[in-house]
Amino acid sequence: MHLLTKEIIAIYTANQDPVRAVGMAAYMKNHFSFLGISAKDRRTLIKEQMKASKNLELAELFQVFEALYQQEAREYHYAAIDLLERNIKRIPNDMTAILPYLAFIQEKAWWDSVDALRKPISLWVKHHQKSPLAEVMNWLMASENMWDRRVAITLQLQWKEETDLDWLSKTIVQNEENPTFFIQKGIGWALREYAKTDATWVINFVAAHQAKLTPLAVKEALKHQ
Template sequence: MSSQIRNQLVEALTALADPTVAVNRSRFFKSGPGEYGEGDKFRGLTVPQIRSIEKTYRKMVDLDSAVDLLASEYHEDRLLALLLMNYLFARGDQEQKTKVYEAYLANTSWINNWDLVDSSARFIIGPYIESGDRSILYELAESANLWERRIAVIATYHLIKQNDFADILRLAEILIDDRQDLIQKAVGWMLREAGKQNLAVLIGFLDKYAEKMPRTMLRYSVEKLPDGLRTDYMGRGRRSHK
């Protein structure tokens, strides 16, 4: 049954493939030589099209089918698989949630671009660890794999929305010297989200670390602050990442 459903999903994706869109998506997600998405392949679908397929098939798909689809060379297939896993997690009992969580962590090699991480980590990893062991965040944060580090950061989005800031603050400290632009952006984004929930939390972190933060991380974190305050913190930040 798993392979049959997977084939139906691939047929649905293939039917909407557009070579022009594929070229544009390939450029947007930096799949050229030496870029962060090097070697990724695209069928040429828009995100709304992929979400429409997910809604059509979500009640027919089991976890095995979603994981099978995740192991695809095509970016859109992997995004669809992760959206289906989000659904299976959200609608599942605790046993099902555990299976989805474990399958996600066992297949991080396929969750290999920022949109794939951002569309899934906060809906699976974050909720699962909310009331339990959070050590996985720190294991991922120490990974040599860029995308696993980003998973750790984006997973805290769910916690932040529950006014739980301890992990993003600790991860921001751990990753403050990370040289990857996509990690700096992710950390800055999550700090900004923390500030939306509780401005004092963000201000406290900035007062302590603004002078050490890479410019990109700092810029993302202060984006929603009042003009004067934002200018003040940007003036404290280091000019380059050494």
């Protein structure tokens, strides 16, 4: 096990709060165990380790990321994602470099980790001037896994005027008849966010697809219209 991984585990273990952990696990419907460390404390406690991660070789970076994800407590999974985000601009513009991380979308997956992992993946695509967008989208959309599909739908959140509307449309149309709650919620979220940039486009898109979209997706998409 890499020294950085050992340090993070030791720090978190020493700062766990079993009482708070019960409430945190209950909030996540007991899908995962928790140490009881708040998001703020979780990041503050390993600030130096995150800083040191900038000096890791890329192979070491993935080693630490993977080892953290292998731990039982959810805080370690969050730390792994924070680690990736901290170093995402160092990942080269090569699908073989990002694929090992994309594979973790399905690992111990629930909405919290999936939506958190989407962020560094999105940052990586934008950092490389969106040139990997098609490859990433095609990979995600080829998957039958709902979490991969959710990331495809929400990948461009907060891209505003830089949003690629062709890809936004494709990801939604591919999944518009999928009744899965997290898919439909993701569709609504993506459209509602883009409506902040172009409400007319979203209103027209929803009108054109309302027969296939679920009431949940429509409601979420038009929440602020």
